[in-house]
Amino acid sequence: MKRRVAVLISGRGSNMTALIEAAKAEDFPAEIAVVVSNKAGAEGLARAQAAGIDTLVIESKSFGKDRAAFEAKLQSALDDNRIELICLGGFMRLFTAEFVQRWQGRMLNIHPSLLPSFRGLDPHGQALRAGVKISGATVHFVIPETDAGPIIIQGAVAIRDDDTAETLAARVLEIEHRIYPDALRLVASGGTRLDGDICKTSANASLDDSLISPSVI
Structure with a gap:
């Protein structure tokens, strides 16, 4: 069973693209299940959609300095998509220690x-x-x-x-x-x-x- 991966981006998503291409291989042990951006205008969203990957925007700007509230919405989306691993690909948002510890050993x-x-x-x-x-x-x-x-x-x-x-x-x-x-x-x-x-x-x-x-x- 392939591990379900979320890629988090804020920009062009060049590393996201590399991961998507690699995951196309039949023997690759993971699938890119969803790409999440904290910026609606991120170029990587169009790249992911062109590759047939589900995308989601959770605008971080609207949360201001309330990182915990942003992370609660993000975690809900990760749960909905049954995500097992996270890959950060130019994700320009700092996480709280609590969120990081929740994903210890599962976030790259x-x-x-x-x-x-x-x-x-x-x-x-x-x-x-x-x-x-x-x-x-x-x-x-x-x-x-x-x-x-x-x-x-x-x-x-x-x-x-x-x-x-x-x-x-x-x-x-x-x-x-x-x-x-x-x-x-x-x-x-x-x-x-x-x-x-x-x-x-x-x-x-x-x-x-x-x-x-x-x-x-």
């Missing part, structure tokens, strides 16, 4: 850096200013602390001397689209196990999966 997020480095806004600019040679993306379980939580999977790219935040973001986005479906596959198939703050997985890194930057000849 993706962040465009190699966490725990460069949390928060402008991670690509942070990486360039720090002068690191490798950056990437991280899929993790959500906890009350922002851009934290047990790491499920990471993907890396080399940083070039002429990179800008925009060029680096474009390459990292390609990695995001690769690793988010892989992370959902792992979680939905029971291939992850939480050991305190650490996520253990049934997948192992290949011995030749090394990235060294810069490459010195």
Whole structure:
């Protein structure tokens, strides 16, 4: 039985699209049951509808600072759709600790850096200013602390001397689209196990999966 997944978006939904495409495979252990946006004008809603996915808008602006009231309506929609897992895909709304704890180990997020480095806004600019040679993306379980939580999977790219935040973001986005479906596959198939703050997985890194930057000849 495939796990029922809700993808929460606020914008264009590029990672949502990657998840929808991956879930089309017959052997994929999850189905995207509904896409929920907190903004009526989110571009991703049209993308989801074009793919035949049910969509729902729960405008967060009307709730103001009352996050609990917004979450109560969201939870009701998740219950109605029999949702088992949540994937955040550019969802620009903070959750209360109570909501996060309710979905502990069942809510995933993706962040465009190699966490725990460069949390928060402008991670690509942070990486360039720090002068690191490798950056990437991280899929993790959500906890009350922002851009934290047990790491499920990471993907890396080399940083070039002429990179800008925009060029680096474009390459990292390609990695995001690769690793988010892989992370959902792992979680939905029971291939992850939480050991305190650490996520253990049934997948192992290949011995030749090394990235060294810069490459010195």
